[in-house]
Amino acid sequence: MTYEEALKKIESLLRFGSKPGLDRVQKLLSLLGNPQDKLKFIHVAGTNGKGSTCALVASVLKKSQYKTGLFISPFVTDFCERMQINGEMIGHEELSALVEKIFPLVEQMAANGEIITEFELITALAMEWFAQEQCDVVVLEVGLGGRLDATNVISTPLVSVITSISLDHTAILGDTLAKIAYEKCGIIKDNGVTVCYPGQNPEALAVIRSTAEERKNRLVIADTDSVEVLSMNISGTGLEYRGLLVSLPFIGEHQIKNAVTALAVIEELKKMGYHIADHSIEAGFSSASFPARMEVLSADPLIVLDGAHNPDGTAALAGAVKKYLGNKKIIAIAGMLADKDVSGAVGNFTGLFSRVFTLAPNSPRALDAKALAEKFQSIGANAEPTENADAALAKALSLLNADSALLICGSLYLAGDIRPRVLELLHTK
Template sequence: MGLHPKGYDLSLDRIRRLLDVLGNPQTRLPPVIHVAGTNGKGSATAFCRALLEAQGLSVHVHTSPHLVRWHERYRIGVKGGAGRLVADELFADALRRVADANGGKPITVFEILTAVTFILFSEQPADVAIIEVGLGGRFDATNVIEKPAVSIIQPISLDHQAYLGDRVELIAAEKAGIMKRGAPVVIGHQEFDGAKDVLISTAERLGCPLTVFSQDFLGYEEFGRLVYQDEFGLMDLPLPRLPGRHQIGNAATAIRAVKAAGFPVTDQIAEKAMLSVEWPGRLQRLTDGALVDHAPVGAEIWLDGGHNPGAGEVIAEAMAAMEEKQARPLHLIVGMINTKDPIGYFRAFTDIAHDVYTVPILGSDVGLDPVALAQSAAEAGLKALPMSSVGEALEAIRIRSADSAPPRIMIGGSLYLAGNVLAQNGSIPT
């Protein structure tokens, strides 16, 4: 991070040059499931991994960003079991080789890490690789994969406007850049018709076998179960282990994508996957740890790294659903970076949150000042108070809740903050 710029180089020239020196490892990967979208990329990745591992396959997984440790970006597949985060020695060796191949030329951190992905995933045997896009799609460093087994496009909304455009149609065009001529495409739930139209027209122009959520396949809740439906019939499944109604659509998209990639999904496989899927930092419940000890006794504490208005709406819906089942006062603890839309994020919680405590993001030079962030919350119609840390915010909620029912606390606004919380709480992803 000290040697290379943290920004994005929205072209493929540098990564192609670097991979050429390395012998083009991206051409020697197992079948690839390539995942793009504004929200829900990580959840779709987690469901695909669970569905594939449930049938005994070895699955490499690339995600970004990491929450606590860089190693989280690379899960190395294990035949017949759950994959493991990359070993330190293997990771260090790949990084050294990329540095040598680059020879001191200008390069971004993400381009380096993407080259590491292709080295690791080409040299360690596996049945399939799931590769999540970093930013956008068309010029993302991962987009040198020539023929994915399937491309998934998850929900698209406004985010990274400085890089991708200020309308969902423009952002959709960038995300659609991962589609490759003739390769299957699965489009997940899209809130905006304009975005969906762009994705469909791009897939049709490229001659991609296409399936679209709500048109060609469905996922919905019925009688406390997940019902998945496509042209092959119905599956009656348990609700996903990941909480939130939005995960039903993510699960359905993953089931359809794994099928489109040529892997079987039986009822038994899907049921096992729904019960085993995991994805840290996304509506993750914290039940014990160093930070949790600061909270009121009996408090329900949730952590989610969603950071844009679309994510705010999904999280708020999940909180509202929890409120229907068990009423508790909802307190928010939020930290954000300065490239996001805090007012848009906070508006989703206007009718359900009791108050907001804004906090800094440790180790980030782009975190919003808690005072400025509290002002944004106030502009969205919420009572807000700046704090110096998550621990201090939890203490304040504990004092304020001393004479009332145990509260529900949602900590969020940034994946970087989620990483801070997991590290401080002693809940490091494995």
């Protein structure tokens, strides 16, 4: 089976959509011999900050010489980003071999009326690969919610992590923070340890506390007082943590909280006997990478890419833009999905952009470019719809100079499509 054929097999399950529930994925994994039972996990749920927290923890474990799996979603540029070991994504041939092995089981289940979804298959592929490769630890990011997410087939993890909770996917997870927190807290298993993001909304925190207590978990609330911010600029953040000088390559106030959450997880692992030296924390943080999160694609001209797609995410992004790019005229390329809180997300950009070029991301859920332009116009922005990424880039780059910056934002789907184009354009200059 070729890589292209493997991807087609995976994507063929897209039409079955998202169907909450663990029975199907548990059945599929049992047919594989339950590879998840051979692994140890750090399980991470939340609305925002999951990816950054996962990237930091995985990077520190790698630098500590542990064979570290990382499961994330969605990917930005290459599907294989979704499953990595020690920072290297699964090879195309390896993925193809796994699909060839597992897809007949999916078809066998389908014949019995048990329809596996795309995300369930991807989860099973990752579990099988991590087990085959005998990972010491797997940092496992939840796909959606937590309680009924396919990743929740695991038993009690080393640490359950709840990052920042806000309103998102309300049609599926509920329309209050308490309801959403309930779903996220589904990853908290009996007799474990739970690490919680600092400054969590009180409504969400109350649910986290009660769930941890009910399931006999020791709850650790990450403490921002454990770090001192030494420097913050467009290139990253310098922190002091218990005498260590830590360089965080991510920027924004919210990333400091994600870093503190990751550090709290590391401390819990050390208590369990994991050997994580100070130099591994320093090296792990400085080498962590996470595309499309206030990522500087170019310093001259200044081009920044960010995948924030809900109101909390765009609020953090807007704050970072004001802080680090306040002296620049901001030109934006924006694309969003129609099933997000577009008005809430766009509203955070009021007064921020001198020009906005909108387009529809490469997704069946994309919001039309004209409709998004109208959303920006409603907040007083000079917004113009464009046909595609190439057209938007051409228009935006023609306006870019030493006094301005280009911000590409609104969706990880947009980021995945446009990131390689920008890098190629810069490389050919």
